[in-house]
Each structure stands twice: as structure tokens, then as C-alpha cells.
Amino acid sequence: MTNNLRFKTSKFIDETYRVSFKFNNKTYFGFKGDTLASALLANGVHLVGRSFKYHRPRGIMTSGSEEPNAIIQLHDNSSRTEPNVRATEVEIYEGLVASSQNCWPSVNFDIGGINNLLSPILPAGFYYKTFMWPPSFWKKYEYFIRKSAGLGKSPKVADPDIYEHNYIHCDVLVIGAGISGIMAAKMSAKNGYKTLLVDEKSYLGGSSIYDNSEFSKINNQTTSSWLEKEINEISKLENLEIKTRTSVAAFHGYNFLLARENLTDHLPINQREKKVRQRLLKIRAKKVITATGSIERPLIFDNNDRPGILLSSAIKKYIDLYGVACGENNVLFTNNDSAYETAMSLIQRGIKINAIIDNREQIDSKISYEVEKNNIKIYKGYTVVDTYGYRRINKISIMKLSKDGQTVIGDKTKLNCDCLGVSGGWTPAVHLFTQSGGKLKFREEDQVFIPDFYPSDQISIGSCNGDFSLEEIVKNTLYSIKKFLNVENSEYKTIEIISGLNLSKRNIWLLPSDKSIGKTKSFVDYQNDSTSKDIKLALREGFRSIEHVKRYTTTGMGTDQGKLGNMHALGIISETAGTKMGEHGTTTFRPPYTPLTFGTIVGRNVGEFFDIFRRTPIHDWHVANNAKFENVGQWKRAWYYPKNNENMHQAVQRESKAARDSAGILDASTLGKIDIQGTDASEFLNRVYTNAWSKLAVGKCRYGLMLNEDGMVYDDGVTTRLGENHYIMTTTTGGAANVLGKLEDYLQTEWPELNVYLSSVTDHYATISVCGPNSKKIVSKVITDLDLSDEKFPHMSFKNAKIDNIKCRVMRISFTGEHSYEINIQANYGKSVWEKCMEAGKDFNITPYGTETMHLLRAEKGFIIVGQDTDATMTPIDLQMDWIVSKKKYDFIGKRSLYRSDTIREDRKQLVGLLTENPEEVLEEGAQIVADIKKSPIEMLGHVTSSYYSPNLKKSIALGVVKGGKNMFGQKLIIPMENKNINVTVADPVFLDKEGERLNAKL
């Protein structure tokens, strides 16, 4: 069948550059400049895929980003493989490999095609209705439904390409480089606006750039040659940046837009090495001009989805731009004048047109007379009622429309064809406009939605604003841009337009057929296989809202978001329900306009940059010493340091024992540190902590608990009074930023009268904690200028000191219950001081320990960890920390909430210790705690919050929260696990050294 389908091409196609590519394992040739679609059509290939639900053969239908059918798998079986790519947008390159989706074993013979025969029992809502009963079977159904769902295959290995994000700021953004976009960009740039012009195509000029018709001329030149000169002129403007292959994906409020710029997708794979593939542009524009054009509407008739049925405008583009004939025996089917332009393009190249079927009874335009002059038979007032041919259309049957257009009359005529071009008029591409929050209005005359209310400084021009004739487009663009940009000079002296087209149209949303509607398959959404029958069914079943009908029938829910058929769905609904168009609104157009790759969305945030992390100044030492790390907030914290193939448990047991027997060392640099200064600093602390601070002497430290205003524990830490009006507060590692934020909030909004200043100094200091019975001996070797005697330097006090002339702050504070010192030193000396401590502690088996051992040691002492033992529902009373809540202070954050009726309940969950009957059994954190397992339903009393095996006590210990637990010491409870019930006894949460002998021991 392959006669030569290639005719004289335009300047966008390089016929001297032949490109070979593979589609479904067969090699084809095209030219540089071809899209995959145009190259396949040039080779006579129309059938490119199977439909989603019925597996019907589908062909290329459009020539742009609105394509619903020709979605293919690009780069088969490689790491770059990508599903659902529109063949109409892929520029071919040497070595391109692509294949059809949703078919098995092949696109020509697809087993799933049986669904087409089963279609009478696969109506809208089939899955919802069928797989409901019995409810317990859902799991089985789901397995099979999941298998058959989805289009294409996702890649299984990491993406080898590079992506990036870019911010762009401009005065004016022009979206779309068609004739109106080009004119707008020129007026904007020439009047001093920094302008960005973007277009999704690889070339500028939109559909006008290949419009060589004698019936639309500007200043007595063809539109294409006039526009070419304009493009030449603007490409030299300094104020104007032009980006092609750039598709605006989203138009948000405040003129914030996201666009995807394609940089390498059109290059052979071997030329993409180390280049950025796609860029996500984050554009902030002061003014936005939307010139996104319009999308031709298909017509809705029986079997309107066969390969070989294309939009009439697509046929025109394939022949005018690519020089490709979509068929050798064409029929055009239209309700307006656009198809006659296509006809003229075909006539000029001598391609056969069998007939034109026109819905209109009367046609009165120069171009239609010209077509008739060429002996083309025009069936006026006719409609196509059916089409034939399985893998490619070969015949249509037509009948006369009744006066009201609701039925067909007379005899059926059959016509042969291998290509049918359809034109149902034009739909303005208002997607981006509505994304920005714009409101549409419905224009009755030609049944289109056009922009009405603009929510930001923006304007829509050209056919996306409902201007369809060349004259309207040019005149209105000049007028509106002058006004929008507030410029005097339009840059265009005289413009004379000659147009042979007439705007008349006979709009019938659903064309009638001689068959009853139940017997027809008139596709409204090609990609999701929803038909007019499905929409009518939904209405019969009571759905009215367009949003509901959409979800029930899946109309408009494919990767193309129903760019072609949504208008017809609305039309059929309003006709059937007897409502006005626009009364039920339109469906919401959501970003992205065309699909984005995940790579573009994440940009450079992959691998180790996926989530930023923070390292302590001592990090490298931990790495060199085999530490395993734990993520705490954004920090990487040393978790434990395994030696000689120890597992975590063994390492933690060794570390914990060493810390209590001799000496341990911990990197505590991640703790939040807030420097607090000002004459009201003490008063401020009084108000934010539950305990009293005014009497804390300079040089002393105190533990503080901070609540939310609702009385729940928010954060804790030790704060040290460095001077009369100077404190340093420590916070939990994860809470640091929020605590600072909360303190600033109160300071600035509730207590602006307080003279207090806050600064985060977390990163400025390295914090090293040395603990254990030998800690004093070690620290005295490192800090030689300090008297460490208990008289001079008791527990909970602070001293300034020097290590090798470097100032440091030393606190005697302890989170382990051992005698311990915390050395704070300028961050860049952290590692060397750590190494000094290690050296000094060599003879005392100084053992570095990580967060896991720290947690174990503090649990032995019953010290809480905010966020582990608390969860924003625990008051200090619930934690049995009544001792830290001042009775004397008149007010502090959260005080009033501590005696609300809910917070004083005796049966609140309270913190307790838990001891297992079998001391070797370690509980699971998070396990539920119950009293009676026979009761049904079992009452959950609480859960385990912390659990460890203590090498120092030689038994399992745990903390948990239990309803009314405060008064349950000694009671037996049960932890039900999957295979067993564990008996526990409620105990005091302080397991070790309640009297603090270790802490205060004379060393």
C-alpha cells in the first residue's frame, strides 16, 4: 500500500537528513524535523495503540499535545523508558525506539480486544457495581483489577538523566508563540518590558507559520511569509528571551507559573551525555499574556475512533508542515469552514478528496466555492452515521440530517475512504487561564467558553480568547495589548487582512444515528473509552454535577485530561438534562497541562540531596570509627559504634556498661542552643518554663519543662545562667527550630514590653559530654585551668574555661545519672577536643556511645524523651513530674490548662515503669497494654513508649503510659503480642539509683 505519502515539505523538515527509528521492532525512516507521528504517517502507519478499556485499535488523531490515542512507550526496556508519551510531540532522532502500549501480544493482534465484544456488559461504573459483593472478596478482585489497570510500563531502574530547576523573573511572560503571541511579544519587548516568550513546539509561529493559503493574507502576503519576517525581527530583540520546547504546566495565583523546558529529548541518545535533560522553570511574571490558541473539536458519531480518523486541522498540518499525506482517498466531515482550508491544502498537492460531508445546509464562503470549483462533492446537511474497517478506516456511511439535527432521514450512502478528517469547530485552550483562578463565560453563538474574569494581572489573546478569524485575532491582539501594556505605539502601522472564511457553524454535540443509542459507540473521551452512551447512563442513574459524571464515567480523566472531548461531554449533559451550558460549570482543569516527568519535578534533589541533612563538627570522626547513624530531625547522629562485627544490641550493651563502669563520651552537638540576652531574660524564662527561674544564680544550670498553651509538654532541656542578663537554653535536637519560633512568637506578639533577644547558636558550638565514674579524671587532663572539686564545681553549675587557649564553656549536667561534664567549644575545634578527650580517657576505657545507648542510660534513670515518651497529650502531671510545676508562679505558658476539667482527670494516661515477669524478655515499643484479655472488646489502657535490656540492672526495663497508672504501682498488667501474652508489673519509672548516689559520689 505504501505509495509515496511524502510531498513537498516546509522549511522545518530537512529532507537531506534521513533518520532511522524503530517502532514495534520494525525499522522506519523519516526526516529530521519529523515527529514520531508524522514519520509513522509518512510510512502509512496509522494503527499505533489500543484503547484502555475495550482494546480497540487506535490511530494518530491529532498533531499536538492534545493527542489522546497515540500515546506510546518511549525507549523500550532501557533505564530511560517512559510511558504515555504523545507520538505527536516526540521529535525523531537517529536510533529512537518506541512501541505501542496496552496491547498483548501485539498492537495488530491484541487478546484484550475481546473486551470490545464484551462491551455491552462493561458500562460506566461497571467496576463499582460488580465488585461490591460479597465485601470480603474485594481483596481478590483488587488483585486482578490492579493487574489490568494502568497504561504503559514505568522504568525499573534509576533515571540516568540530569534535571534542574530554574527561577525566572520577567516583566511580561507570553505563553504561546502563534501569531498573536509573536505580535504581543514584539510590542512588549519593544516598549521596554523584559519579556519571555515560550512555546511547547520546537518552532515558532503556531499554525500560522504553515498557512500559505490564498484565503488568509496579511498586507497582501501569505500569513506564513508575513509571520516569518515578524519572527526574524523579534529574534533580534535584546529585551526578549525566547524558549521553544517549553510547555507551561501550571499557572498559579500571583502570576507564578511552572514550565518544563525540554533540552535534549530531540537529540540522539549519545549526544545527551552530561547535559541537562529537562528544566523546571519557576516563573514569576509581573504580567502574563496567554496566547495558547485553540484545539479543534472532533465530532461525536458512531465508531468515530477508528485509525485513519484525524482532526481535519491535523491533516492540514501533516501535509503543510511535514509534507505527509494522511491518506490517499480522503473524506472531510465538518460543521464549519475550517475543513475547507484542509481541503485546499490537499487539492494544491493533488491528493484525492472523495467528498466533504458538511452538517450545514447552507455554506456561503469564498473558500467553499473554491473547493466546489475543484469538483469536490459536498454533501450539505449530511452527517456520518457509521464507519467501517478494523485496523484502518475503509468506508463511511452518511445520511441526511433532519431540520432540527436530532435525527437522520432518507437513504444511507456509503463512501470509500482511507482517511477521515473531522472538524467540529474550535475550543479555546483556556486550561492555564482557569488554573490561575480565572472565571469563564459561555458564548452562545458558537458554543465556546471564553475568559471572563481575570484574577491577576494577565490577559488572554488570540483564539484562546475566542477570536477565531485571522482578522479578529490580529485586530483584537493589537487593541488589547496596547491597553494591557499601556503603550501608545502598537509597532504596526497598517495591517490589511484578507480572509475567505466565514464563521458560520452548525453545532450538534451528539450527532444522530439510524441506530438506537444503546447500539452505538460514539466516543467522547478516546483515551478512557467513555462513550455518549456512558454519559447518558450516568444521567439516567441520577448524576447531575459534571464533576460526578466525570468521575463515574472517567470522561476527561486520562493523561490528556479530555482536551478533545470535554466540551462534548458538557454539551451532551446539558442537552440530555435540559439545562443551559455552563450552568453546571465546567470540570476543573488541573496542572500539569501536559504530563511532567518525575525527574523534572525533583530536579537536583536526588540521592544524597533528596533531603538535606546536617552533620556535627565531629561527624568525620564518627565515620572513621565505624559509627552507624540515625536521622534525628535533619541531623545525622551517631547511633552506635559496633566493634568486631557486633550487632546493635551487643554494641549498645557494651557502651552502656562502660559508661556506668568507667567513662563514656557522647557527641551532643545537635542539641538546640538558644542564646537569650536582655534585662528581662529571667522574667521571660519564668513565663515560658513551668518552674521558677528568677532565683537561679549566675553560673548555675537548671532543667526546664516547656508546655504548650494547652498544658501539654512541648520541649525540655537545661538552661544555664551565663551572666546577669544572659542565658543559654538547650532544646531537644528535633525541637530546636520550633522552640525558637514559639519563643519569638510570644516575645513579639504577647510580651513586646520584655527586653529580650534570642539567637540560635546551635551550629556555633560543638558539645561533648563525658560521663561516668572516671569522667572527672579525664576532664581534668583536658581542661587544666579548672578546679573540678565538688565544692568549686558542683552538679548543675557552669564555668568558663580554656583548652589550649581556646575559650570553652563547661557544665556539670547529666542526662545519664552519672557524674558528667558537658564541654561546649567553638564548632571548628570540636573534633580536636573530642580527640583530646579520647586520648585522655585511653587508660579509663573511654567509650564513645551513640543515641541508642544514651536512650538506654536515661531510661534506667526514668528521664523522659519529649516526643518518645510524650505525644502532645501528656501534661507534666501525667509524667509524674509535678515537682517541676511551680505552684507559686502566677502564670506561665500552659498553666491555666493544667486544671481544666479534662487535664485533672485521674484516669488520664500516666507515665509508669514496666518490669517484665521474665527479666530477659524485652517489650516492643508501641505495644498495647491491657488488664483483662477476656473482656470483649479488650480495653486498651495504654502503650509501651521506651523499652531496653539494661546491662547495668541485668534485666529488661520499659517505660509506658497507662490509664490511671500513677496509682497502679505493683499491679500486674498484660502486653498481648501476636503469639503470646507478656506479663508485666507496673513500677516506679526510676529504675536505677533513685537517690542520686552515683551523681553525687565523691570522685
Added chain:
Amino acid sequence: MFLINCPFCGEREQSEFKAGGEAHIVRPKQPTELSDDEWAEYLFMRKNIKGIQFERWNHFHGCRKWFNMVRDTSNDQIKAVYKMGEKPPVK
């Protein structure tokens, strides 16, 4: 994403800011004098208006300053920004 005109730094991206709920709710000076209901009114009850709403915002990743903002929640238009303690410039 909004562009927010921080009263201290000028126009910045929304991502630098944190929203802080309804504005002009003053913490009671004498919480202990309040009944449970009165305290709950201060603690929990917030308006969620479709239309003009007075809000607190914080330039969290910038100057760390809190300020007030008048925003139409139906279309996200920011009507005014003003410093803490100042009277709203619009009704």
C-alpha cells in the same frame, strides 16, 4: 504561591513564611481568673472565614518577625500587611 510583602524585608516568596492562624486574639492577662469555658474560648476557638480574614504570619526563613495580614480567603488576594500592635488598615 503568594508573594508576601513582609513589612520589614519587602516582597518575598510564600515559602519563606509560616502562617500563624487568626490575628488579634490577645492572650488573657489573668488566665487564672477565667472559667474553663472562657479559657477554652481563647485556646481553641478560631474563625475560618470565606472572605476577608485577619491572619498572623511569620517571616520564618527571613527576619523571623511576626506581622499581621489581611487576606481574602476566597481568592487569596492580600489586602494589607501591617506590624504587630498596629491597627488593621482595612475593615
